[in-house]
Amino acid sequence: MDLVTPTAILPLLLGCVGLFSFFKLRQRERMKAYVQDAVVVITGATSGLGRECAKVFYAAGAKLVLCGRNREALEELTKELAASQATKVQTHTPHTVTFDLADTGTVVAAAAEILQRFGRVDVLINNAGVSYRGAILDTALDVDQRVMQTNYFGPVALTKALLPSMTARRRGHVVAISSVQGKISVPFRSAYAASKHATQAFFDCLRAEMEQYAVKVTVISPGYIHTNLSINAVTADGSRYGVMDKTTAQGRMPVEVARDVLAAVGKKKEDVILAGLLPSLAIYLRTLAPGLFFRLMASRARKEQKPKHS
Ligand SMILES: NC(=O)C1=CN([C@@H]2O[C@H](COP(=O)(O)OP(=O)(O)OC[C@H]3O[C@@H](n4cnc5c(N)ncnc54)[C@H](OP(=O)(O)O)[C@@H]3O)[C@@H](O)[C@H]2O)C=CC1
Ligand SMILES: CCCCCCCCCCCCCCCC(=O)OCC(=O)COP(=O)(O)O
Numbered sequence: 001m002d003l004v005t006p007t008a009i010l011p012l013l014l015g016c017v018g019l020f021s022f023f024k025l026r027q028r029e030r031m032k033a034y035v036q037d038a039v040v041v042i043t044g045a046t047s048g049l050g051r052e053c054a055k056v057f058y059a060a061g062a063k064l065v066l067c068g069r070n071r072e073a074l075e076e077l078t079k080e081l082a083a084s085q086a087t088k089v090q091t092h093t094p095h096t097v098t099f100d101l102a103d104t105g106t107v108v109a110a111a112a113e114i115l116q117r118f119g120r121v122d123v124l125i126n127n128a129g130v131s132y133r134g135a136i137l138d139t140a141l142d143v144d145q146r147v148m149q150t151n152y153f154g155p156v157a158l159t160k161a162l163l164p165s166m167t168a169r170r171r172g173h174v175v176a177i178s179s180v181q182g183k184i185s186v187p188f189r190s191a192y193a194a195s196k197h198a199t200q201a202f203f204d205c206l207r208a209e210m211e212q213y214a215v216k217v218t219v220i221s222p223g224y225i226h227t228n229l230s231i232n233a234v235t236a237d238g239s240r241y242g243v244m245d246k247t248t249a250q251g252r253m254p255v256e257v258a259r260d261v262l263a264a265v266g267k268k269k270e271d272v273i274l275a276g277l278l279p280s281l282a283i284y285l286r287t288l289a290p291g292l293f294f295r296l297m298a299s300r301a302r303k304e305q306k307p308k309h310s
Contacts, residue, residue, distance in 0.1 A: 031266030036061035036089055039118045043101065043158065044128025046073035048227030049177065052258035053125060054094070055081065060262060064094035065114050065121075067128070071098050101128055101154025102146065111161030120169060121162050123265060126155035126199075127177040131229050132192040134236030135305070143238050144191045151195035156202060167213040174210075175218045175265060176203040180279045182221050184286045184293070187301035192233075196221075207270060216268050220261060223275030224251030 040057050044050035046068035054066055058081045068074050074096040081094060097113060099106035114121060129151045132143065159174055166172025181189055182196030200219055207217035230245040257274060264272045273280060286293045 027267070031263070032060065032089070034266050034268075035123070035262065037063060037092075038122035039063045039065065039114075039120055040123040040125065041065040041067060041114060041121050041162070042125045042127055043067040043155070045077060046070050047232075048229060049222075049225055049254045049257055049261075050125075050127040051077060052254040053127060053261055055084070055255070056258045056262045058091055058094065059084070059089075061089035061091060062123070063092045063118065065118070066094050066096045067099065067110065068096075069098060069100050071096070074098065101158070102149045104153065104157045107154055107157045108161050111158055115162070115165055120165060121172065123173045123175065124159060124162055125175045125177065125261070125265075126159065127175075128154070129177065129195075129229075130192075131189070131233035131241075132235070133188060133230075133233050133241050134190075135188060136190050138236040139191065140236065140238060143234055143236060144194070146234060146238070147191035148195050148198070151192070152198045152202070155199065159206070163210075163215070166215045167210070170214045173216040173218065173265060173268070174203070174206065175220065175261070176200075177261070178203075178219050178221045180221050180223050180273065180275050180283065182219070183273070183283045184279075185297070187297055188304060204271075216270075218264055218269055218272065220264055220272045220274060222252070222257055223279045224248055225254050225257050226251040227254050 035057060040062040042050055042053050042057065042064065045054045045064075045066035050068075054064060054077060058064055064081075066074050066077060078094050078096060081091075095114075095117060097110045099110040101107060130147060132139075132147050134143070155176060163172075163174075166174075176199050178199045179192075179196045181193040182200040185193040185197070200221070203217050203219045207219075210217055224247045226249060228244075230248040231240075231242055233241040235241050252274075260272070260274050273283065282293065285296075
């Protein structure tokens with residue numbers, strides 16, 4: 001005897017589709033409500049991914065605090081946002097704050113200024129960062145320290161300064177923009193990969209410790225994005241690299257990545273890898289067959305190594 005007759009399948013199928021659409025719609029509404037009127041702090045808003053995050057969160061109705069080192073660039077972005085009319089929701093004029101992540105004193109002062117003005121931070125997006133190119137043998141220790149200060153200690157200082165206000169409210173969301181290089185290390189990126197591994201570790205601990213305070217933590221690990229990251233990278237002697245690498249130029253458009261960041265925040269995701277097949281496979285390879293991964297990286301290093309160290 002047939003348990004499900006063909007005539008029964010159609011309503012069943014329609015019911016499933018309807019239920020799926022209903023849950024999708026409800027999720028979208030919840031995501032919208034989560035960001036709308038939320039105080040969202042974005043570091044590194046003057047360029048690349050941070051700038052695009054500013055645009056998508058602005059269009060989603062967030063009360064933005066745009067952070068950067070360059071006041072003019074922040075003001076220009078504020079004007080650009082005000083001129084854009086690409087949204088149906090109520091938008092808010094962003095507030096700008098300038099500080100250098102390498103200067104802990106200014107980071108802490110900025111956090112105090114933000115809390116004084118808004119009384120709260122709903123979402124902190126630790127996006128600002130600097131990359132590095134160089135061989136460990138050539139690199140001055142102060143270059144390693146500079147990269148760690150900007151990519152790790154700066155975001156840690158800002159997060160710590162804002163955290164008590166989140167735990168007191170039992171509400172808040174901290175986002176760390178890490179990198180695929182927070183999961184795997186590739187040659188000639190020692191300082192950068194180390195800073196991103198440290199970021200992953202710190203924010204994983206934070207997630208566990210914050211669960212009891214209902215404060216969410218999201219770590220996002222993108223692959224290559226078409227931004228100024230390689231141009232702005234610091235080299236072994238501390239100078240600016242100044243080159244748009246092919247890998248960066250061929251990376252994803254920052255606006256697409258920014259949309260993924262918004263979705264990850266809205267869905268309160270814990271750990272997100274935004275990368276293509278090869279980097280994703282490389283992450284699994286590092287865990288499942290580390291010896292093979294290390295040999296691949298050593299071969300890559302040999303091929304890229306400058307002759308003076310051969
Ligand atoms: N592009 C890529 O391929 C990838 C990028 N990422 C990550 O995305 C994030 C954004 O980088 P991206 O947009 O690509 O690069 P950009 O170089 O375009 O932007 C970096 C931003 O960080 C800011 N910044 C750098 N140093 C400091 C500092 N000391 N104090 C305050 N702000 C600072 C810059 O400000 P200023 O204008 O003042 O220099 C700028 O706004 C970084 O954390 C990066 O590691 C992750 C994976 C891939
Ligand atoms: C089972 C088969 C597995 C095959 C694995 C092959 C290994 C291939 C290695 C791939 C390495 C990917 C590195 C990706 C690095 C990346 O996406 O970094 C993002 C950044 O942060 C970019 O910063 P950068 O300054 O380096 O441009």
